[in-house]
Amino acid sequence: MDYRSVKIPEWVYENALATRSELLRRGLDALPEEVREPQTCPRCGGKMVALADEPRFECGAGCGYSQDRVGEGEGVALGVLFGLGLASLLERLGPRKMDPERARKLATARKAVAEIQRESVRRGLDKMTEPEIEAEIQAARRERRARRKA
Ligand SMILES: [Zn+2]
Numbered sequence: 001m002d003y004r005s006v007k008i009p010e011w012v013y014e015n016a017l018a019t020r021s022e023l024l025r026r027g028l029d030a031l032p033e034e035v036r037e038p039q040t041c042p043r044c045g046g047k048m049v050a051l052a053d054e055p056r057f058e059c060g061a062g063c064g065y066s067q068d069r070v071g072e073g074e075g076v077a078l079g080v081l082f083g084l085g086l087a088s089l090l091e092r093l094g095p096r097k098m099d100p101e102r103a104r105k106l107a108t109a110r111k112a113v114a115e116i117q118r119e120s121v122r123r124g125l126d127k128m129t130e131p132e133i134e135a136e137i138q139a140a141r142r143e144r145r146a147r148r149k150a
Contacts, residue, residue, distance in 0.1 A: 001068065003079070016078045023076055031070070035088045041065050042087050044103075045095030062107040065090075 008016075028036065038048050038057065046061025055069035067087060070080060098106075120126050128136075 013078075016081050019081055020076055020078060023081070028070055028076070031084065032088075032091075034091055035084055036070055038067065038087065038091075041095070042090035043096065044098070061103075062110050064110060 023030070034040070034042070040046065041048055041059040041061060041063060043065040044059060044061050044063035046059050046063060048057045048067075049060040050057055050069075055071070057067050057069065059065040067083060068080070070076070070084065117126075
């Protein structure tokens with residue numbers, strides 16, 4: 001699992017601790033099924049797909065929503081609580097009504113980005129350092145200027 005850091009207000013932190021205690025007291029089974037293991041995407045209403053190689057669900061419609069399976073037994077990390085809270089909020093908001101043409105274009109763009117990411121990993125470009133990336137950009141600019149003059 002990958003992690004990101006965020007700064008949260010004190011009241012959110014205190015509520016998160018209280019919510020975790022409440023959840024541990026009641027057990028994860030007390031969570032609504034549509035929040036714990038959603039069958040439909042809380043963001044777009046598409047069908048959620050359980051991944052075979054990791055404990056995660058992803059939106060099959062390609063809106064980008066994904067959610068890890070919440071494991072029983074090891075307690076609940078505060079960060080996971082935020083994820084469940086967001087799932088619950090999206091569930092309450094209901095799926096966004098999106099123009100079908102716009103949805104199709106977004107799905108196509110997401111697939112293209114995913115393909116570019118896979119290709120960069122395959123070619124090892126994801127391991128480049130910032131100075132190496134900057135050097136590549138400078139070289140490409142020099143090449144373009146030279147082509148224009150020719
Ligand atoms: Zn979705």
